[in-house]
């Protein structure tokens with residue numbers, strides 16, 4: 263089997279990640295702040311490693327969640343109040359769009375969605391032109407999960423900071439793919455997921471909440487301590503982490519971060535750039551190909567979308583999986599709006615997404631399969 267669906271979930275995982283999850287499941291369960299200190303210690307270790315990995319100065323402000331969807335819901339619902347205005351963009355995943363549509367459709371917020379250009383980049387000046395006195399939040403994906411395009415987060419952050427508007431950054435596709443230094447962004451909230459380029463298990467992720475920001479707790483429930491209180495204890499990070507945490511997943515995520523640090527982000531980025539370049543060069547040799555991807559030299563996320571004239575993306579995906587055992591993804595990739603900019607709505611695209619474990623000869627095999635399908 264050839265696996266080219268790493269933008270959905272990376273596979274395979276490093277052996278150390280698999281071992282850490284298995285070891286955790288073999289150990290009698292314990293819940294942080296409840297039965298004993300083992301799980302609490304593991305959680306602290308995971309939080310510290312995540313903070314260090316992103317050069318984030320406040321480990322207590324790393325909130326562990328079940329993934330980026332959970333984290334983004336927590337940030338959006340925890341910061342917005344009625345009558346607020348929010349700016350977001352056409353490149354967003356439904357993990358951003360649906361929570362915002364829900365609030366807009368309730369009449370709670372006003373929403374502006376900024377267009378992007380091909381291959382999925384947003385102009386900062388368009389965000390500037392949409393800022394209003396009521397704007398309370400800007401939400402943007404750092405990297406597109408459809409084209410791999412990276413946004414200019416520094417400029418967007420500085421624009422938002424000038425207006426004292428918090429910036430929520432969805433780094434689901436960029437975390438572990440590009441170097442991210444979060445130290446100088448007090449008005450930013452960073453959402454990450456563990457199961458893509460961070461190489462951790464599904465069901466892990468979280469938020470890094472800048473020091474100028476306080477969210478209203480969104481997920482309410484048991485914390486193991488201060489159980490007499492009717493509201494969430496006002497203790498970071500506890501007030502955001504109600505419920506039983508995914509301790510096997512967090513053990514795996516901790517091991518994944520250790521693994522990433524035994525190499526370097528540049529090592530992973532260079533491999534994905536080389537694979538993306540190889541694929542794009544081969545695709546452009548096929549006259550039927552239409553390519554929708556970040557320029558290969560910038561494609562650190564290793565995400566390449568394309569279509570083949572005369573074929574539906576779903577048919578290509580079906581044949582690749584069932585006749586050639588090649589796993590890619592087709593369709594809208596949960597990011598419907600960007601396809602209006604690409605001209606690929608509603609059928610979407612064929613998406614190949616790499617990890618550093620992929621090999622160049624797998625691309626040659628994909629190309630042979632595509633040529634044989636087209637013939």
Ligand SMILES: Cc1ncc(COP(=O)(O)O)c(C=O)c1O
Pocket residue numbers: 269270328329330331332355357358403405406407432434435454455456466467596
């Ligand atoms: C850009 C983007 N944001 C958010 C998500 C949701 O992440 P999770 O699966 O961790 O909830 C994804 C996953 O596909 C994504 O690609």
